[in-house]
Amino acid sequence: MSQQIHLSIDAMGGDQGPRLVIEASIAFLKRYPHTRLTLFGDFADLEAAVKGSVCASRMSLIQTEITVAADERAGSALRHKQGSSMWKAVELVATGQADACVSGGNTGALMAMGRKLIKTFPGVSRPAICKPIPTARGSSFILDLGANLNCSAQQLVQFALMGSALARVYGRENPSVALLNVGTELSKGSESILTAAALMREHPTINFAGFVEGHGLYQGEVDVVVCDGLIGNVALKVSEGVAAFIASSLKAKLRENRFNQIAGLIVEPLLRRWMAAYNPSNFNGAAMLGLQRTLVKSHGGTDKFGFEQALVAAVDQVSANIPERIAQCL
Template sequence: MSAQSVAIDAMGGDFGPRSIVQASLACLSATPSLHLTLVGHPQLLEELIASQPAVDRSRLHVAAASEVVGMDERPSQALRGKPDSSMRVALQLLRDEQVQAVVSAGNTGALMALSRHLLKTLPGIDRPAMMAAIPTRGGYCQLLDLGANVDCSAEHLYQFAVMGSVAAQALGVERPRVALLNVGTEDIKGNQQVKLAASLLRKAQGLNYTGFIEGDGVFRGEADVVVCDGFVGNILLKSNEGLAGMFAERVQALFQSSLMARAVGALAMPLLKRLQADLAPARYNGASFLGLQGIVVKSHGAAGVEGLQCAIDRARDEIRENLPQRLHGRLAQMLL
């Protein structure tokens, strides 16, 4: 199998460079075909690498960048004010074909702005979209857009549907069922953009478009790809994160509520922990930026080591599947 080389923005994210280095080294050990370039302050990164168990340094490189994009910084500031940020340098390595993908846990808006600026979008794509997997009854589904685009036209939703379908295929779903998220499943339901997008998708050739899907249908596993604008996708994803957290907290409190409950809890907790791990956001971490001339994966800022590994694995899979090339080919046939 050929090699995959990924540049990691080693300075971004809520957990800082230590977790990023740790996750990177774990991935290197697990995947012999993987080459990583850590981008950031060279001295700091070398120290962190040295503090970890030794790895094959022929597959691990460090690239220097003197600045860091802050988590709350405006995208415009990252774009114009920081010519040597770790995020930017990582993306430049990708643009210059030194690596095949970039993974960052940093500021999402800045990552999108820099990616568009440095890599450009694929022909016909107005706006890249963010896509990630969420667990459902049947397994998981890919949801997009997750926040890159807060105002979307029908044409944007159509483009997201085409890109989501191709990406889901690349990730192993044979004939992905693509659905549009809406407030009802009848034709008359929804806002203008959604209704118009539905009429475009109904006419699309070679797309397994199954119609509207409601919020509860997503978790019933009624589709493999669920399309919505970035505002709705972001709210759905985060509110579900919040609800899952509340569940976990209440279960814990419940099993502390009496002596008897504690005894039962001691028995039940290992089982519930397994469930929690199954549904944990970290296991599904890694949002792909689709529609760029290059592979960029955003890791959740608070995903931790396991989550970051998941994001690096996603980048590796997209390299193997040559996702931008596949998207390019399909978009040429499908776009309006």
């Protein structure tokens, strides 16, 4: 990266408010010297934290008074929240003043503002949300995670192309693509899945590996997993639910009686190190693929390290010219 990358940040999006975003931003600037950040939000009492930082010169704070609520309808946010931190952050990218935007706010509103201000490439009706997930072999990319609830076969093919472009940025040569389905037999699946499979099999640039079932998702057999947004959203959230259920039930077991408590003292550090490898923060930062510039959604409930990872994801996508690459493959 010889050129400076400029990220635009909606600092009001996360559940924990702008202080966490500022702390993550300072940590990020230390790691990435060739970057600068513009943050939009309500920074009352927080200016001092920035001024004291060695990176203050690469960080601009712009005060905004309006915030998009977490449960606000996208249409309402579009009409009434044009002065909000989210709108301003997206706008800075849309007008070419920044290279990418990161927000931990309301996904529907962020996508609506992305479509309105940044715009999708011709032929893409709505961007697809794409995220890496941890697997037994490292990680895979999965899309769509909820932007497009019922997808045509053509949309699924588009997702395969966009997901492959993103996977290549992370060093996957000729990334393999599978469709998430109820079985691996060629005859099983909904009409759009079966048609998409036929199209992908014949496609010159998609390395189609067939179907993957739900239990294969975390085995990491393929680089990119494609599905409609309803299935992807449920699959991702069910995964989080199972992991949380297992973790809390295991913790309860380790407190059940004196013996288990002692066992817990021994294994808890081990469990913590083990869980750290699958920490969702490591995998934070979902790409909204199909927009003409980079827009990254951070998980609203992430921690400081997680938000930093979302900023890193944005830099990776800008450095690799992801939007241009996607335009070429559509």
